Amino acid sequence: MVTRRKTNSEPIISSQEKLVESVKQTLDDAEALLREATDATGEKAQALRQEALDCLKRSRETLYDVEEDVLARGRQAVQATDEYVHQNPWQAITVAGVAGLLVGMLITRR
Numbered sequence: 001m002v003t004r005r006k007t008n009s010e011p012i013i014s015s016q017e018k019l020v021e022s023v024k025q026t027l028d029d030a031e032a033l034l035r036e037a038t039d040a041t042g043e044k045a046q047a048l049r050q051e052a053l054d055c056l057k058r059s060r061e062t063l064y065d066v067e068e069d070v071l072a073r074g075r076q077a078v079q080a081t082d083e084y085v086h087q088n089p090w091q092a093i094t095v096a097g098v099a100g101l102l103v104g105m106l107i108t109r110r
Helices: 009-039 042-087 089-109
Strands: none
Touching: 009 042, 042 089
8 A cells, every 4th residue: 555645845845836926916015005005195195005014024924934934945955965865874974975977977968
């Protein structure tokens, strides 16, 4: 029986898609508000500009949250790799050697 392990890359892809959609939506909203603010005057224009700035602030906060998540996942990957190499040094050396050989073959073909 084959079981499928959930990989760490699946949530990252979902987070990336959510981030892109969130940023697109926020920028569209901010652009619409700024266009409307150019036609308005006085307090209404100021309120629209402030709302656009709030949209951009939310987008920035979302970017920071995703950045923190990606950095945490990167640290976990580095730690897992370090533990694996320490537990299986010969396998790691073999994998590195094979990878180096393949890269060398690809470079010499050009």
